[in-house]
Amino acid sequence: MKLYNISLGNIRRRKGKMLFLALGLIIGISTIVTLLAITETMTAEIEERLNKFGANIIMVPKTENLSLNYGGIDVGGISYEVKEFSQENLARIHTIKNAKNLGVVAPKILGPVMIQDKKLLLMGVIFDEELALKTWWQKNGTFPAFPNEVLLGASVASVLNLSPGDKIRMGETNFKVTAVLSPTGASEDNAVIAELGAAQAVLGKEGKISMVEIAAFCRGCPITEVTLQIAEAFPNAKVTAMKQAVMSKMQSIEMFKSFSLGVSILVIGIGALLVMVTMMGSVNERTREIGIFRAIGFRQTHVMQIILLEALLLGVFGGIVGFALGNLVAWGIIPVVIKEGVFAGINYQLGGLCLLMAAALSLLASLYPAIKAGRMDPSDALRAL
Amino acid sequence: MTQINHLIEIRDLGKTYTIGKNRVTAIDNMDFFIDDKEFVTIMGQSGSGKSTLLSTMGALNRPSKGKVFVDSLDLYSLSNEQRADFRSEYMGFIFQSFQLIPYLTVLENIKLPMAVTGRTKKEKNRMAMEVIDRVGLGEKADRLPDQLSGGEQERVAIARAIVNKPPIILADEPTGNLDSETAKEIMGLLKSLNQDGHTIIMVTHNTEMEKFASRTIRVRDGKSYA
Numbered sequence: 001m002k003l004y005n006i007s008l009g010n011i012r013r014r015k016g017k018m019l020f021l022a023l024g025l026i027i028g029i030s031t032i033v034t035l036l037a038i039t040e041t042m043t044a045e046i047e048e049r050l051n052k053f054g055a056n057i058i059m060v061p062k063t064e065n066l067s068l069n070y071g072g073i074d075v076g077g078i079s080y081e082v083k084e085f086s087q088e089n090l091a092r093i094h095t096i097k098n099a100k101n102l103g104v105v106a107p108k109i110l111g112p113v114m115i116q117d118k119k120l121l122l123m124g125v126i127f128d129e130e131l132a133l134k135t136w137w138q139k140n141g142t143f144p145a146f147p148n149e150v151l152l153g154a155s156v157a158s159v160l161n162l163s164p165g166d167k168i169r170m171g172e173t174n175f176k177v178t179a180v181l182s183p184t185g186a187s188e189d190n191a192v193i194a195e196l197g198a199a200q201a202v203l204g205k206e207g208k209i210s211m212v213e214i215a216a217f218c219r220g221c222p223i224t225e226v227t228l229q230i231a232e233a234f235p236n237a238k239v240t241a242m243k244q245a246v247m248s249k250m251q252s253i254e255m256f257k258s259f260s261l262g263v264s265i266l267v268i269g270i271g272a273l274l275v276m277v278t279m280m281g282s283v284n285e286r287t288r289e290i291g292i293f294r295a296i297g298f299r300q301t302h303v304m305q306i307i308l309l310e311a312l313l314l315g316v317f318g319g320i321v322g323f324a325l326g327n328l329v330a331w332g333i334i335p336v337v338i339k340e341g342v343f344a345g346i347n348y349q350l351g352g353l354c355l356l357m358a359a360a361l362s363l364l365a366s367l368y369p370a371i372k373a374g375r376m377d378p379s380d381a382l383r384a385l
Numbered sequence: 386m387t388q389i390n391h392l393i394e395i396r397d398l399g400k401t402y403t404i405g406k407n408r409v410t411a412i413d414n415m416d417f418f419i420d421d422k423e424f425v426t427i428m429g430q431s432g433s434g435k436s437t438l439l440s441t442m443g444a445l446n447r448p449s450k451g452k453v454f455v456d457s458l459d460l461y462s463l464s465n466e467q468r469a470d471f472r473s474e475y476m477g478f479i480f481q482s483f484q485l486i487p488y489l490t491v492l493e494n495i496k497l498p499m500a501v502t503g504r505t506k507k508e509k510n511r512m513a514m515e516v517i518d519r520v521g522l523g524e525k526a527d528r529l530p531d532q533l534s535g536g537e538q539e540r541v542a543i544a545r546a547i548v549n550k551p552p553i554i555l556a557d558e559p560t561g562n563l564d565s566e567t568a569k570e571i572m573g574l575l576k577s578l579n580q581d582g583h584t585i586i587m588v589t590h591n592t593e594m595e596k597f598a599s600r601t602i603r604v605r606d607g608k609s610y611a
Binding site: 001002003005006009010012013014288289292293294295296297298299300301302378379382 | 440443445446447465466469470471472473474476477478480484486487488489493496497498499500501509513529545549
């Protein structure tokens with residue numbers, strides 16, 4: 001016979017009451033697990049969406065005092081007539097340490113071109129990459145699918161009075177206009193957008209690129225780290241992180257995390273309070289037993305040990321059940337609350353943490369009732385006999 | 386230096402309670418002694434103070450004045466935890482209405498006082514089996530208290546009181562909830578424990594039980610009369 005036999009015996013014989021006692025912990029832990037799983041999925045979802053929403057790193061050739069405004073954002077030194085990168089070298093970008101964090105790499109060639117006696121901006125792009133980056137582009141017509149097809153900015157189409165299906169001539173080549181962009185308020189309104197290779201040929205800059213727009217997101221590491229790695233891979237380039245975009249992404253995620261943390265603290269607090277109140281009730285209910293324990297020679301610390309051991313066992317039980325239940329609820333609820341959201345799977349590290357937290361919480365919440373039980377005057381307790 | 390000549394000595398003992406605005410005197414200047422291996426009944430009507438006296442002698446209830454010496458030890462000069470150790474070693478309690486722990490089996494209830502002793506598991510088992518056989522419940526060791534009759538529950542309570550082999554057994558109305566036949570059996574068991582060397586102090590209001598004792602202390606209005 002040891003003290004733990006008493007704790008185990010009490011739990012075994014009073015299953016209903018003990019389950020009620022563990023309920024506070026189960027609700028608390030499962031809410032936290034569900035909330036964290038939802039937040040995790042939401043964060044991933046937001047990241048994915050934000051990653052699709054434009055570039056956050058710009059790479060341009062190093063120049064001395066040239067600058068160009070693109071898309072209303074100062075992208076640093078870039079000029080129609082200055083240095084270009086070799087397109088061949090761009091593959092190096094995928095050798096950086098955080099290459100897996102590079103979402104979209106969209107190289108461009110920029111240069112002036114004469115169309116209908118007007119000097120216009122020709123922008124050569126890889127359409128797949130560009131469209132992945134500029135998800136907000138709306139157009140009339142279809143995006144170019146062949147090298148001899150172009151997309152016109154809204155202002156260019158208006159000035160040249162062109163619409164989808166019309167033909168234009170740039171240099172020695174004829175191009176078909178397949179689509180006109182709706183006004184974006186950005187630089188592409190004033191550009192003729194062609195396939196990269198075709199534009200390079202028109203501008204006489206085969207194998208060259210003027211700038212690269214990159215959409216990268218790095219969870220758990222700062223975007224400046226990715227920027228630095230790209231700069232190291234391209235010593236002749238000026239790599240600029242568009243901090244505003246990154247900050248906005250981070251702030252959105254941080255906001256969700258703060259919200260989740262706040263709710264978690266609230267739920268933990270309520271759970272702890274519930275455990276304390278229930279344990280207090282249980283101690284009051286067991287006054288008679290405590291009186292017997294004290295009368296037959298149990299010290300105050302022995303009585304406290306019995307109560308705290310029960311709390312520990314219930315904490316571990318509550319942690320395991322709460323974690324399992326939380327995952328189950330998350331699995332069921334995520335597809336409902338998040339469009340196209342998918343449960344990310346069981347996080348065993350979080351499970352360990354939940355177990356520790358539930359045990360610690362249960363012990364902490366039971367400390368006062370245990371002290372009260374230990375300090376119970378045996379003669380007062382025995383008066384209840 | 387106080388000269389102590391008896392196993393238990395009660396000197397100028399007083400206990401008052403405050404209930405609301407009223408002061409109630411439960412024990413009023415009691416002086417008596419109990420010798421080793423005596424079987425003493427404390428008799429009195431309900432509310433006479435006999436249960437308070439028993440719990441005070443059992444190191445459970447600090448008196449308002451006076452002293453309780455057990456084996457030359459001034460009980461209330463000890464700390465709470467020292468008194469708990471003292472009870473574990475010196476006292477066996479038999480409560481009114483058995484007071485078994487409902488979620489522990491007969492054997493576990495009997496072993497309960499040994500949970501806080503340093504005895505080995507083997508020793509605990511041997512001692513528990515010894516007393517369970519003595520009270521004739523060997524075959525019901527794994528039953529829960531509510532699966533036993535009143536007499537059997539009383540036997541479990543007695544086994545629990547003697548399992549640690551305490552020299553003193555304090556019993557509060559041990560036959561109060563039993564029919565007369567079972568009560569006689571229980572008293573026979575207590576008598577045999579007394580013959581084995583246990584000092585027994587039993588509180589009762591039943592004059593029938595007086596004949597089992599070697600001496601009676603009567604209590605009325607908080608005062609003791611030999």
